[in-house]
Amino acid sequence: EVSPAVNFIRHIIDQDLETAKYEGRVVTRFPPEPNGYLHIGHAKSICLNFGLAAAYGGACHLRFDDTNPIKEEDEYVEAIKADVRWLGFDWGANLFYASDYFEKLYQYAVALINKGKAYVCSLSAEEIREHRGTLTEPGKDSPYRNRSVEENLALFEKMRRGEFADGAHVLRAKIDMASPNLNLRDPVMYRILTAHHHRTGDKWCIYPMYDFAHGQSDSIERITHSICTLEFEDHRPLYDWFIRELGIYAPQQIEFARLNLTYTVMSKRKLLELVGEKHVSGWDDPRMPTLTGMRRRGYSPAAIRNFCERIGVGKSDSLIDMSVLEDCVREDLNEVAPRALAVLQPLKVVIENYPEGQVEYFEAANHPQKPEMGSRQVPFSREIYIERDDFMEDPPKKFFRLAPGREVRLRFAYFVRCDEVVKDANGEVVELRCSYDPETRGGSAPDGRKVKGTIHWVSAAHALPAEVRLYDRLFTVPNPGSKQSDYREQLNPESLVKLSGCRVEPGLAEAAVGEPRQFERLGYFCADRDSAPEALVFNRTVTLRDSWAK
Ligand code: ATP
Ligand code: MG
Ligand code: MG
Numbered sequence: 033e034v035s036p037a038v039n040f041i042r043h044i045i046d047q048d049l050e051t052a053k054y055e056g057r058v059v060t061r062f063p064p065e066p067n068g069y070l071h072i073g074h075a076k077s078i079c080l081n082f083g084l085a086a087a088y089g090g091a092c093h094l095r096f097d098d099t100n101p102i103k104e105e106d107e108y109v110e111a112i113k114a115d116v117r118w119l120g121f122d123w124g125a126n127l128f129y130a131s132d133y134f135e136k137l138y139q140y141a142v143a144l145i146n147k148g149k150a151y152v153c154s155l156s157a158e159e160i161r162e163h164r165g166t167l168t169e170p171g172k173d174s175p176y177r178n179r180s181v182e183e184n185l186a187l188f189e190k191m192r193r194g195e196f197a198d199g200a201h202v203l204r205a206k207i208d209m210a211s212p213n214l215n216l217r218d219p220v221m222y223r224i225l226t227a228h229h230h231r232t233g234d235k236w237c238i239y240p241m242y243d244f245a246h247g248q249s250d251s252i253e254r255i256t257h258s259i260c261t262l263e264f265e266d267h268r269p270l271y272d273w274f275i276r277e278l279g280i281y282a283p284q285q286i287e288f289a290r291l292n293l294t295y296t297v298m299s300k301r302k303l304l305e306l307v308g309e310k311h312v313s314g315w316d317d318p319r320m321p322t323l324t325g326m327r328r329r330g331y332s333p334a335a336i337r338n339f340c341e342r343i344g345v346g347k348s349d350s351l352i353d354m355s356v357l358e359d360c361v362r363e364d365l366n367e368v369a370p371r372a373l374a375v376l377q378p379l380k381v382v383i384e385n386y387p388e389g390q391v392e393y394f395e396a397a398n399h400p401q402k403p404e405m406g407s408r409q410v411p412f413s414r415e416i417y418i419e420r421d422d423f424m425e426d427p428p429k430k431f432f433r434l435a436p437g438r439e440v441r442l443r444f445a446y447f448v449r450c451d452e453v454v455k456d457a458n459g460e461v462v463e464l465r466c467s468y469d470p471e472t473r474g475g476s477a478p479d480g481r482k483v484k485g486t487i488h489w490v491s492a493a494h495a496l497p498a499e500v501r502l503y504d505r506l507f508t509v510p511n512p513g514s515k516q517s518d519y520r521e522q523l524n525p526e527s528l529v530k531l532s533g534c535r536v537e538p539g540l541a542e543a544a545v546g547e548p549r550q551f552e553r554l555g556y557f558c559a560d561r562d563s564a565p566e567a568l569v570f571n572r573t574v575t576l577r578d579s580w581a582k
Contacts, residue, residue, distance in 0.1 A: 039345040041080070041286055045088060045257060048284070054256040058090030061255050062116070063097045063130075063246070066108035066230070068300035069315040069322045070115045072336065072357070076291040079340035081259055082121040093253055094123035098131045099245045101229040109230070111315070115323040120333045130249045131231045137240050138192065140248055140278055141203055141221055145184045149277050150221060151177055152187040153204045160202070163209070164217050171209035171217045191224055194237045198224050203238075207273065215270045219243055247271040248280070255283040261290040262349065291343065292351045295505035296321040297512055297519055311523055312506075318560075318571050319506045319527050329503065330548055330558035330573030335364040351511065361574045365556040369548035370398040370405060373443065373488045374536040374570075376500055376554060378417035380463045380492065383448060386414040391491075394444040408539055412445050415492035417535045419553075422487040423464060425453060432485035434464070441486040443552060447472040488552045495535035498568035501560065502529040534570075541565060548573065 048054055060081040064074065085092035094116060098104045116123070144150035153176045155163065165171035179187075191201055203222035211217055221244040226237050250258045264271075265287045275282045297303065298321055306312050306320070315322050318329035326336065339360040343352050373396075393409040418434065427435040434440045439449040452465035471478050475486075504527045513519030536551075543549055543559045551557050556573040563569040 040347065041084065041257070041259065041288065041345060042087075044284070044286060045084065048256070049088075053284075057254075057256055058085060058088035059093070059254060059256045060085050060090070060259060061093035061095050061128075061250065061253065063095045063249075064112050065097045065100065065103075066105065066112060067100070067103035068108060068304055069111050069324055071298050071300075071303065071321045071323065072293060072326065072339075073291040073298045073321075074115075075119060075323060075336050076340050076343070076345075077259070077261075078116060078119055078121060079337055080288070080345055082123075084257070084259075090256075091126055092121070092123060093126040093128055093255065095128040095130060095249060095253065097242070097246065097249070098129055098229070098231065099240050099242065101225065101227040101239060104230050106230050111324065115327075118327060118333055119323065120337060128249075128253060129231060130245050131229060133245070133249055133252055134232060134236055134240070136252060137245060137248055138238075140274075140280075141188065141240075141244070142185065144205065144221075144274075144277060145188060145203075146181060147277065148181060149206050150184070150203055151179050151206055152184050152191070152201050153177070153218075153220075154201050157199060160220070164214065165209070167212075167214070173209050174204070174218065177206065177218070188222075191222070191238050192236075194226070196224055198226055200224060205244075205270075205274070207270075213266060213269055215243070215267050216273070219270060243267055243270050244274065247274055247283070247285070248278070250283040250285075251275055251278075251281045254281055258283045258285045260285060260287055262287045262347070263290075287347075288345050289347060289349045292349065293321060293357065294351055294354045294510040295507050295512070296354065297507070302513070302519060305520075309520075311520065318501070319503050321506075327546065328561065329571050330365075330546065330556060331361050332364050332368070332548070335361040338364065354505065355578050358574050358578065362556070362576070365548050365550065365573065369550040369556055371396070371400070371552055372537055372540055372543075372549045373410060373490055374498070374500075374534060374540065374551040374554065374557070375417045375419050375488065375490050375495070376531050376534045376551075377420040378490075378533065378535050379420045379423055379461065381416050381418050381448070381466050381489070382463060383414050383416070383466050383468050384451070385467045388414055390414065391493075396444045410444060410537055410539075411491045411494040412442075413491045413493050416442070416489045417492055417495060418442075418464075418487055418489050422485075423450070423461070425461065432483075433487055434466075434485070439483050441472075441475055441483050442468075443486050443488050444475070445473070445489070446470070446475075447477060447483055488554075490535050490537050492535075494538050496538055496541055496568055498534045498536045498540070498570055500531045500534045500557070500570045500572065502531065502572045503527060504529075536568065536570070540570075541568065543570075550576075 062081045082092040153174045163172045202220045204218045207216045209217050222238045268285050316324040316328045391413050395407050396410045397407050399405040422433040446468040448466040448468045454463040456462045507522045508524045509522045512522045545559045555575040557570045560569040560571045
């Protein structure tokens with residue numbers, strides 16, 4: 033069970049329970065618009081809404097806020113459901129679509145017209161904008177503001193019947209063109225839009241605006257606490273106005289600060305552009321802040337939930353450092369990921385005093401602190417690969433790995449000493465000739481001599497070739513797109529590095545797609561969905577430590 037830490041919203045709910053404001057009910061909702069994939073910001077809202085419902089024994093509805101036919105698609109509906117489930121939440125029978133309320137919303141609009149609280153306005157969009165005024169200047173009444181109820185009813189019905197072109201008329205609430213809150217200056221409730229809707233097809237050619245649909249949907253579903261992000265604070269008076277004028281059940285809107293993360297973007301428009309303009313390979317590109325991208329990269333749902341818990345829920349906007357998220361991922365994977373040996377940039381090592389053709393197996397613990405995770409047999413032979421970085425021909429004093437004449441410990445195996453360096457015609461090191469000490473099997477010397485370094489390796493004859501994809505921040509600046517900059521120009525050209533010719537221990541052939549492993553000394557990895565038995569592909573989920581220069 034996931035229950036959120038105490039936050040200001042819980043205090044509000046506690047109070048409402050005390051005063052029996054909602055007869056002891058707690059009903060929240062997560063209301064995505066199906067116009068893109070969910071990102072880590074949505075995860076904050078999901079964890080909050082489903083977490084509160086769980087904590088209070090209430091319910092959380094999944095409602096698709098599908099009132100804008102132009103941008104919405106079934107593909108997104110299905111992806112959003114899959115992502116919410118993957119994060120670990122279940123809406124049970126509480127699946128709703130705002131589009132299911134179109135008829136009811138239409139009737140609400142008719143009721144407001146009858147009350148003299150809504151009118152059909154025939155100004156153009158441009159003219160409506162001009163009439164709206166500014167923060168310092170009151171708006172001007174529309175010349176259509178005083179149309180009679182009968183005329184408004186007749187026009188609104190004709191709008192619905194498709195007798196007008198797009199943009200010819202709108203339905204507006206009749207509130208106050210001089211209100212200091214611009215949202216109350218006769219906001220548009222309905223517009224004419226000849227567009228096919230992913231669920232209602234061509235049944236409608238008028239569609240409700242967000243502000244007219246959202247609160248009424250909350251009311252229809254008898255939501256108690258309608259939790260949204262801070263930019264809707266100025267819309268709350270309008271939310272309350274519609275509900276009061278309609279005389280219907282009143283949920284409480286509560287605003288919280290949205291999640292912003294460094295080195296990424298989260299607006300769906302920008303994410304769509306990244307995909308559409310092919311700056312990334314798709315919505316599930318492992319560099320994307322989308323849940324589907326994070327899943328592919330190897331982030332676990334538990335890590336994301338812990339992250340949402342850790343950052344808390346507050347009232348002021350902030351920018352959370354990406355490293356906070358990565359720390360949560362490391363903490364979780366450290367617990368659950370079995371260890372494995374893999375060499376990303378192989379350097380061949382021939383152990384000259386090891387018998388040719390001989391193979392022996394070392395028992396390797398799958399987790400150094402968790403014997404219950406078992407062990408595996410790792411093959412060892414005369415020719416192995418080590419990491420190119422673990423050898424230096426001319427090392428500084430503090431380099432404790434392999435160098436000419438120096439001895440190092442091979443993880444789980446023996447001490448080896450480098451006797452000779454083999455180079456190609458360009459002077460590049462291509463192979464090391466080493467000798468091993470058979471007395472050091474298991475990693476210590478009977479004569480008590482010490483080696484400082486332990487390096488990883490794989491047996492050349494047994495290892496499997498693999499491609500490994502290393503990911504870095506998608507952008508080079510903490511706040512891409514800020515201060516009039518174009519976020520596209522701040523893309524990190526090195527955010528993806530593909531290493532081919534890596535060598536991994538044979539057991540990794542069995543790693544299922546997405547299943548985490550720690551490659552010792554290198555980080556956490558998982559098999560990518562591109563991986564095939566004859567062509568393994570691994571993603572680096574995250575490094576072992578925060579190696580990123582700030
Ligand atoms: P965009 O403005 O990029 O289209 P959106 O907020 O409109 O995104 P929705 O699908 O409407 O996207 O969002 C569904 C829910 O997720 C909303 O209740 C919204 O408040 C919440 N949400 C979206 N982004 C964030 C974020 N960065 N932090 C917290 N909650 C978020
Ligand atoms: Mg949106
Ligand atoms: Mg929205």
